[in-house]
Amino acid sequence: MIAQQVITDLKAKANPEKAKHSQRFFKTGPGEYGEGDRFLGINVPEQRKIAKKYRALPTDEVAILLQHSYHEVRLTAAYLLVYKVEKGDENTLKEVVDCYLDNLSGINNWDLVDSSCHQILGRRLQDKDRRLLYDFAQTDDLWKKRIAMITCYHFIKQKDFDDALAIAEILLNDGHDLIHKAVGWMLREIGNRDLDTEEAFLKKHYQNMPRTMLRYAIEKFDEPLRQKYLKGEI
Known part of the structure; x- marks a missing residue:
């Protein structure tokens, strides 16, 4: 089970028209807070479904996803980490938090922040x-x-x-x-x-x-x- 499988599953759900809308909604233009971010155009329920499918993905593979150029890949990775801590023990929580903080540069829009930090850092x-x-x-x-x-x-x-x-x-x-x-x-x-x-x-x-x-x-x-x-x- 590797990160590339997650990316492949996500790309299969891509919607170019929705991607254009997301780029406007998340302020990706020059000088805006999401400048340069890229989107596949995938709705949140689909991302959550894929995250649950791969919840056993090792954290070093999740780290690869957190650094990906596509927004939905990073968001799916954030959901993955949340699902891990919901079912995991204290050791899992520490491992997830370390992964999260080491790759914090990938948590770079408000939905990524709001979908992960209180469940992960708050719990820790x-x-x-x-x-x-x-x-x-x-x-x-x-x-x-x-x-x-x-x-x-x-x-x-x-x-x-x-x-x-x-x-x-x-x-x-x-x-x-x-x-x-x-x-x-x-x-x-x-x-x-x-x-x-x-x-x-x-x-x-x-x-x-x-x-x-x-x-x-x-x-x-x-x-x-x-x-x-x-x-x-x-």
Whole structure:
């Protein structure tokens, strides 16, 4: 079982018209965040199906996929790693995390980040030092910053909010829309579990946070309260 078999299966599902749409959707033009990325045009359910078929693929072969030029090959590799940790033991988790971090350059768009980091890094850091996330949050690398924030989703699900709030504060003044959305999303997830905690953060920061971040954070609020935040009346 080798990486090339996965690539062959994926290429058999290629759709050139969908690939063109994906290149626009994932901002692959000059100067855009996905500049130069290439697509086969394969929908996510097909990629997940292929990932499940090859879940026994050794991690050194998955590493080859994570460095592939086609976006869907890298995304399928990310799904593969997630499926491995869902069924594996602590040794498997460590092996997967090492593979993930060694090939992090292949996790280079928001769907790749969001589909993998909280399941992989979040699970690994559940009972360990989380300094790595703070290091990522303070880099100039867009994807590492998004990984830092979205990895906290794993902790948020356990009602462990401290790191998510601290990293949100670090990223509060970041200039990129994809970070605004990530922070707002995680604040909303905190609020889904503990509205008082989310509101305490918002009351301190909402007047200075980017508008997109605020809108994402308050999306599920009752409309009168949402309008108060938008109008600066809290």
